[in-house]
Amino acid sequence: MNAALLAFDVVLLAGLLGVAWRCLASTDLFRAVVLFITFGLLLAIAWVRLEAPDIALAEAAIGAGITGALLLVTLERLKHIMNPHRGDAGPSPPPDPVASDTGNADAEARDARDPGAGNVALSCAPTPARGRWSAVAVSGGLALLLMATLATQDHGPGLQPAVAAHMDVSGVDHGITAVLLNFRAWDTLLELAMVLLAGLGAWSLGRHDALPARPAPGPVLPGAVRLLLPVAIVTGVYLLWAGSHAPGGAFQAGAVLGAAGILMSLARPHSLPDPDPRLLRIGVTAGALLFLALGLWGLFAGPALLTWPRNLAYPLILIIETGATLSIALTLVALFVGGRSPREDA
C-alpha cells in the first residue's frame, strides 16, 4: 500500500512538472492557459495528499477557478486589442470581453470566413535558442541546491503543538481558521488589504467598458445559471459557516460567490445596471474596515490590536468572515469585469 501511494505521489509530481513544462513551453497562449488550469487542479490533488483539504479547496476555487477565469478573459481582451475590426476608420471599438463570446454579426461573419484570425493574437514566438543552456544551468543549479538544503532538514513538529494547546480559547474548532482569524489575524487582515489593493490597482488603470446589451446566448447558459446561482450562494454560505469546524472559510466562500457573480455576468441577457461607484467602493473595502474596526477594541482595552475577548471570539470571527467573504466576492467580480466604473469619473 505504501509503495502504491509512493508510486502515485511520484506519478503526480511527474505529471505536475510535465504539465508545468508544457504550459510554459507552449507557443499557443490558449493552450498554455488551459494547461495552467489543469496544473491547478492537479495541485489540488497534491494538497489532498499532503493532508491539506482546506488548501485543496482554495486551490481549486481560487488558484484554478478564479485565476483561470481571469486568464481566459484576459486572452479574450488581448484578442480584441490585437484584431481591431478591419475597415473601421477610427480606433477599434471598445472590447467587451464579457460579450465577446458571441460578438457582433460582422465579427462573427469574418471569424467564420477566417478561422485563424482570432488565434494569431493568441500565439507567441517560440523561445529563442540563444542562452538556452545558461538558463537551464541557473534554474537547474538552483533546484539542486534547494533539494540539497531540504535534504538536510529533519522533521520538526512546527507550530502544531502550540496551536493545539491554544485551540480551546480560539473560539473555533478548526485549526486553520483559528490560525487565520485569531492567532495570525494580522496576516489575514493584510491579505484582505492585498485583495482590495489588486482591485484598486486595476481600477486605477482605466475604466471598464460600458456593459452593453447583447443578444441572448441561447437558453442553456442562462437556464443553467438560474439553476446554479442559488446552489452557489448556499454553497458559499455553507463554506463560510463550516469554516469554524471543518475545511472551508471566508476565502473559499468568497471565491465561490465570486464565481457565481462571474457566471451571472457571463449569462446576462440584457444590460446590467452599473452599480453606484460609491456603494461599490464601500463594498470592496467593508470587509477589511470591519476587521480593523473590531480589532481596534483590543488596542484600547488591551492587550493588543486584534484581540478577541474569549467569550465573544466565535461571533466576532463569524462577523468578520462574513464581511470578508462579501468584499472578496465583490472584488473578484470587479477584477473580472475590468476597470473602474465610468460613473466614478463623472
Place this chain on the structure above:
Amino acid sequence: MIESLDPGTLYPFGGAALFALGLHGLIRRRHLILRILAVNIMGSGVFMVFLGIAARGDAPPDPVAQALTLTGIVVAVSATAFALALTVHLARLTGHAVLLPGPLRTHRGNRPEDP
C-alpha cells in the same frame, strides 16, 4: 528508504523543482501571459514546500503552515489579477503584450526623442 519517503519529505523536492521550472520560464519566455503563468508556477512551488513541511513526520499536519499557504494563494491571485490588468493596459497602448528585451536583460530607457 520507502518508509522515509513520506509525502512530507517527497513533495518539497517537487516544490523546489517547480520553483526552478517557473524561474526558467520567467527568464526565457517573453510573452507577458507566459511570464505571469511562470510566476504562478514558482509560487505553487513555494506553497508545495510549505505544505510538505506541514505534513512532515507522523504528527498531525501543522495548521500554521497550511494557513500561511492559504494566505499565500490569495496574495498570489491578487497579484496575478493586477498583473493581468496591467498586461491588458500595456497591450492597449502598444498593441502587443511582449516585453522586449526582458527586465532581466538590458532595457531601452533613454530614447532621446522622448518628450
Place this chain on the structure above:
Amino acid sequence: MIADLLTAVLVLAGLVFFAAGTLGLLRFPDVYTRLHALTKADNLGLGLVVLGLMPQADGPAMILKLVLIWVLVLAAGATAAHMVAQRTWTHGEFERRE
C-alpha cells in the same frame, strides 16, 4: 465486507468509464465526438464512483452530499459541453472539420 466489495466493483467500473472517456478525448477526430466521449463517459463514470462510495458514507447527510456532487457535475458538464459545441458550431474556431 459486502459493502467494501460493492465499493471496489463500482469504483473500478467507474474508472473504466473514465479511461474510455479519456481515450475518446485523445483519439476522436473532432470537437463533437470528443465532447460526446468526455461528457457521456464522465457522467456515467462519476455516477458509478459516487454510487460506489455511498456504502462507505457515515450517514444520510454524507450520501446526500455525494448525490449533490453528481447532480452538480451533471448540470455543469452538460452546460459546458453545450457551450463548447455551440461555439464550435458558430465560430468553428479551435477545430474545423471541412
Place this chain on the structure above:
Amino acid sequence: MSATIPESLVFATGALAAVSLGLPLLASAWPWQARRIGLLGLSLSILGLLATIGLFLDAAPGMDAPAVRVGLGGWEAPLGVTLHLDGLTLAMLLLNALVALAGSLYARGYIRGSAEQRQFWPLWLWLWGGLNLLVLSGDAFNLYITLEIASLSAVALVALTGDTDAVTGAMRYLLINLLGSLSFLLGAALLYGEFGVLDLTLLGELAGDGPTERMAAALMLGGLLMKAAVFPLHVWLATAHASAPAPVSGMLSGMVVAAMFYLILRLWLLIFAPLGTPALAVLLGLLGSAALVWGSLQALRAPRLKIVAAYSTVAQMGYIALAFPILILQPAAWPVVVFFAFAHGLAKAAVLMGAGTLQKAAGHDRMNALGPVLRARGRTVFALGLGGISLMGLPLTGGFLAKYLLLEAGMHGAADAPPVMQAWTWLWVVMVALGSLLATAYILRMVAPAFARGERDPGVPVSAGMEWMPLALAAGAAAMGLAGAPLMHLLEHTAGVS
C-alpha cells in the same frame, strides 16, 4: 513581553500599525475625500510618531530588551505575529513619514483633475502604509505580505501616468517585485522548515550557519537586492522611477529602495550575521562598485533630467551595497546604512520632485532644452543644487556625514583586517571617493545650464507646494549633517546589536 516596557509604548506601537492600515483603508472606501484624509492623517501621524520617539527615548535606557515587541491579538511569538519597534524602526518610520508628507503637499499641485486624484490618493496612502507596516513587522511571513502590498501599490502608482514608457516600466517593476517576493518567501519557508518559527527574533536565537541558513540568506537577501536594484538586477529601476509621477518617483527613490535595504540590514542584524564571510564581503563590494560606476556613467549621458536622477539612485544604491563589506569587517558600523538611507532618501526625493517641477513648468525634461526654465526658476534650481550637494557629500550635509562614517569605518576595519582584506577595503574606500567625484559631475550637469547666459522662461505656473517641497526636503537633507547625533542616539537602541 518584558514588564519593563511601558504600556504607553505598547499602545503606540499598535496605534502606529492601526493608523498605517486604517488611513489607506478609509481613503480607498471614500476616494472622494482621500486627499483630505491623507493630508490630515499624515500630519497627525507625524505628531504621533514624534511622541512615540520621545516616549521610546525616555523608556529605552530602562528596558531590559532593546526592542518593544507587541504580540498582535495577545498571542506572543512563535504562535502569533509580532510587531517590532526599536530605534531603527523609528528612524525608518520617520523618514517614510517625512518623505510621504512632503510628497503629499507636492502632489496637491502636481496631480490635477478630480478623476486622477481619486485614483492617486488611495494608492499613495497604501504605499506609505505598506512601507510602515513592513518596517514595523517582526515576522518573516508577515514581511512577505507587506512587501507585496508595498510593491503592488508602487507599481500601480508608476503606471498611473498612463504613457507607454510608464506602463512598460511598471510591468518590469512588477515582474521583478513578484520574483523578489517569491524568493523571499521561499527563504522563509526553508527557515520555517528547519526551525519551526517565523518570528525574526526567535529565528535569530536559533539560527547558526548551517546549510538552511545559507540557502535562506541567499534567497531572501537576493530577492531583496533585486527589489533594491543592486547592480546586475537594477535594469528595471530607471524606467520605473523616471516615468512615474514626480511625487511617486521621489517616494520610490527616497523610501521604497531604502526600505529594502532596511530589511536587508534587519535580517542581517537579527539572523544572518554569523554568515558574514570575506567572500561574501568581496562579492557585495564588487556589486556595489559596479553599480556605482555604471549608474554614474549612465547618469552622465542620460538625455532626460528624471532619468539622470533615476540612474543616480542606481549609483547611490551602490554606496549602500559597499557599506556591507565594511559592515562584515566592522559590525559596529551598521548605522552608516541608515545614515545613508536617510541622507539619500531626503536628497533624492528633493531632486526628483524638483525635476518634476521643472518638467511640469517646461512641459518636458530634456536636458538640452531645459536652460530657460532653469534660469527662471531659482528656487527649484537651489533645491536641486542643495539636494545634489548632499548626494555628492560636501561637508556639513547629511551625505557628507554618511560618507565620512563609511570611510572612517572602512579604515578602522582595514586596520585590524588581514592583508588581503585590507587591500579590498582600500578599494572600497577609493570607490567611495570616486563615486563622489562622478556624482559631482552629474549634479553639475543638471544645474549648470542655470548659470549660463540665455533667455529666461518660467514656463507654466506651478503650485506653491511644487516649488517649496523640494526645497524643504533638500534643506532637510543638508541639515542631517548637523542632526547626526540625535539619530545616532535613537539608533543605539536597536535589536541585534551587541
